[in-house]
Amino acid sequence: MDSIEIVLAMMLAVVASAYLVRVLPVSIPLPLVQIGLGAAIAGYTGHGVRMDPELFFLLFLPPLLFLDGWRIPKSGLFRDKGIILELAFGLVVFTVVGAGFLIHWLIPAMPLAVAFALAAIVSPTDPVAVGSIAARAPIPKRLMHILEGESLLNDASGLVCFRFAIAAAMTGSFSLTQASLTFLWLALGGIAAGVGVTLLITWVQRWLFRHFGEPAGSPILVNLLIPFGAYLAAEHLQASGILAAVAAGVTMSYVELSGQVMATTRIQRSAVWDTVQFALNGVMFVLLGEQLPDIMEGARVSLDQSGHLNPWWLVLYAFSITGGLLALRFVWVWTALRITLYRKTRRGEAAARPPLRLLLATSLAGARGAITLAGVMTVPLTLPTGAPFPARDLTIFLASTVILLSLAAAALGLPRLLAGMDFPEEPAEQQEEDLARREAASAAIAAVERAQMEQLQVGADSDMYPEAAARVIALYQHRLDSTAATDGEDAARFRKLDQAERVLRLAALQAERRMIFQLARHEHISDEISRKLVREIDLVEARHKH
Structure with a gap:
């Protein structure tokens, strides 16, 4: 087998190993599965790869x-x-x-x-x-x-x-x-x-x-x-x-x-x-x-x-x-x-x-x-x-x-x-996460208020920006309420509520993406528009997942 074919076989083995660890009836670590596949490739080719250290x-x-x-x-x-x-x-x-x-x-x-x-x-x-x-x-x-x-x-x-x-x-x-x-x-x-x-x-x-x-x-x-x-x-x-x-x-x-x-x-x-x-x-x-x-x-x-x-x-x-x-x-x-x-x-x-x-x-x-x-x-x-x-x-x-x-x-x-x-769970890690969310939410609210005032000063639509600002601030105010809770049960409840909201948001984003793909398949929208919208949804989903 030529060198290029061996490299391709190795890459396919890596891909196959990720699926094998999921379907095998017994729990085997991924490295051991990959070692086994490598031995199988060497047995098929008749020799191992000459490795330059x-x-x-x-x-x-x-x-x-x-x-x-x-x-x-x-x-x-x-x-x-x-x-x-x-x-x-x-x-x-x-x-x-x-x-x-x-x-x-x-x-x-x-x-x-x-x-x-x-x-x-x-x-x-x-x-x-x-x-x-x-x-x-x-x-x-x-x-x-x-x-x-x-x-x-x-x-x-x-x-x-x-x-x-x-x-x-x-x-x-x-x-x-x-x-x-x-x-x-x-x-x-x-x-x-x-x-x-x-x-x-x-x-x-x-x-x-x-x-x-x-x-x-x-x-x-x-x-x-x-x-x-x-x-x-x-x-x-x-x-x-x-x-x-x-x-x-x-x-x-x-x-x-x-x-x-x-x-x-x-x-x-x-x-x-x-x-x-x-x-x-x-x-x-x-x-x-x-x-x-x-x-x-x-x-x-x-x-x-x-x-x-x-x-x-x-x-x-x-x-x-x-x-x-x-x-x-x-x-x-x-x-x-x-x-x-x-x-x-x-x-x-x-x-x-x-x-x-x-x-x-x-x-x-x-x-x-x-x-x-x-x-x-x-x-x-x-x-x-x-x-x-x-x-x-x-x-x-x-x-x-x-x-x-x-x-x-x-x-x-x-x-x-x-x-x-x-x-x-490490309590210090949870405290640091709560602090980061709280401070980030406060900074975001202040930035939204500043941006709203700047847009009004340059003559932007006076009806739209206050309403939009209120909607954005409400999202960050919810985060502040979640992380500001001092009682242990209240804090845990707010975190569960935040997790539930994240699950619902992700479900909504997945539904949006499926609909966009469906519209593109039936040629109701162009490929360019579908890629742009899916990219935006991917970015929002990545943010919510992390």
């Missing part, structure tokens, strides 16, 4: 990490920054050391530096897999924000540790001082590159739009290119391109607060990014499935490298390493929680101890994914002396099996651990 990193990771950094709630990111940093950096180092010695103890034929490299590449978690599983399991919002923040940062720390371990395996030496300085430059240089590229591109784009206008589609295309620019700039400076993409996304979220982008551009851009995210995430896991034939072939070679002839030893290694990673994560999370509770108790603060099931869920939620696969494929083929890199096939096989086992463990364990648990 450097190209994989460039094409897939920057836009996905950029989008994660852009959309992650910043309030939660900074509120739980201590926990996130502990998981993203402390847990990674703890995992590299603990799992590295465990792997070397299990497989003495694997050199210690290679064992550390394997431990480092399986340390980063995958937010895509966890997000897919979270759609079927009631993971609390705050925990999900912590897991997302961890995965944004531990990619960089895990890959840096992997790079140092590979360098030690290649040269036979390791300098802690040199490694620390290199890590510092990778982190600071990557963050600076991401922030600088985003701000520069945004400033140039605004200057061009202000002086020459805004070409259709140009803002969206520029937005899609920003993560690649940040990634390449950081790599050129020999800094972390992954952290640059994340920093670019976080910076973009603050740039958006200026509100200078048109509403239609935001709606179109959101749709484009949703499509890009769905496609790239899906293709990554389909690619993982297509690597399975090569991985199984590598398993045969791995038997000799492990020093055993019985293939069940490979199964034992895979389960032991996956179990060790879960145990190390649980120990770290439990210890960090005990320290946090102790500090709160010393300060006289109330410290509620979370249930054990939630701690186990946090440990299981650390599923591995595309970063691990792409990273392990960069293991060199040979040493500087020309000799084969020790246990390379075994390293790739074990990393691949850890991905599959961690995904399966999260898919099977999380829904069962969290079933029946009741997680209350």
Whole structure:
């Protein structure tokens, strides 16, 4: 099968996976379905896709990490920054050391530096897999924000540790001082590159739009290119391109607060990014499935490298390493929680101890994914002396099996651990939403009154504008009444009333749209008029849905 046909088959597999997870009688996470479809494509074509890791990193990771950094709630990111940093950096180092010695103890034929490299590449978690599983399991919002923040940062720390371990395996030496300085430059240089590229591109784009206008589609295309620019700039400076993409996304979220982008551009851009995210995430896991034939072939070679002839030893290694990673994560999370509770108790603060099931869920939620696969494929083929890199096939096989086992463990364990648990809404989030609605409604009423006076002063119809203003103000006054209620029952009633009104408005908009399509089908109105009216309805519906 030609390369173009394989790419098209992969895209069709991504589309098919979205429907399969809905029709399958058992609940299976989307990534596992996509891996299965990728394996089916590889079985049909007779071989897997030859994946260039450097190209994989460039094409897939920057836009996905950029989008994660852009959309992650910043309030939660900074509120739980201590926990996130502990998981993203402390847990990674703890995992590299603990799992590295465990792997070397299990497989003495694997050199210690290679064992550390394997431990480092399986340390980063995958937010895509966890997000897919979270759609079927009631993971609390705050925990999900912590897991997302961890995965944004531990990619960089895990890959840096992997790079140092590979360098030690290649040269036979390791300098802690040199490694620390290199890590510092990778982190600071990557963050600076991401922030600088985003701000520069945004400033140039605004200057061009202000002086020459805004070409259709140009803002969206520029937005899609920003993560690649940040990634390449950081790599050129020999800094972390992954952290640059994340920093670019976080910076973009603050740039958006200026509100200078048109509403239609935001709606179109959101749709484009949703499509890009769905496609790239899906293709990554389909690619993982297509690597399975090569991985199984590598398993045969791995038997000799492990020093055993019985293939069940490979199964034992895979389960032991996956179990060790879960145990190390649980120990770290439990210890960090005990320290946090102790500090709160010393300060006289109330410290509620979370249930054990939630701690186990946090440990299981650390599923591995595309970063691990792409990273392990960069293991060199040979040493500087020309000799084969020790246990390379075994390293790739074990990393691949850890991905599959961690995904399966999260898919099977999380829904069962969290079933029946009741997680209350974050009160601070509801208060912030009420404040935003109240202040926005007050500003809207004031703006309507000003606009009404301005229109009357320029001689506009004196009968129409007061009536129209009263209708618009009534809508915002209802919102003020809804969010101004101080009694808990009254506030809840107003929110339910607002939700009911939103449902009725959406039903009315859908009926409008159906009628417009019907009129266009019967040629009572032109296609141009129908597109214009449907576009207006879509914009109003998008506003009410969000």
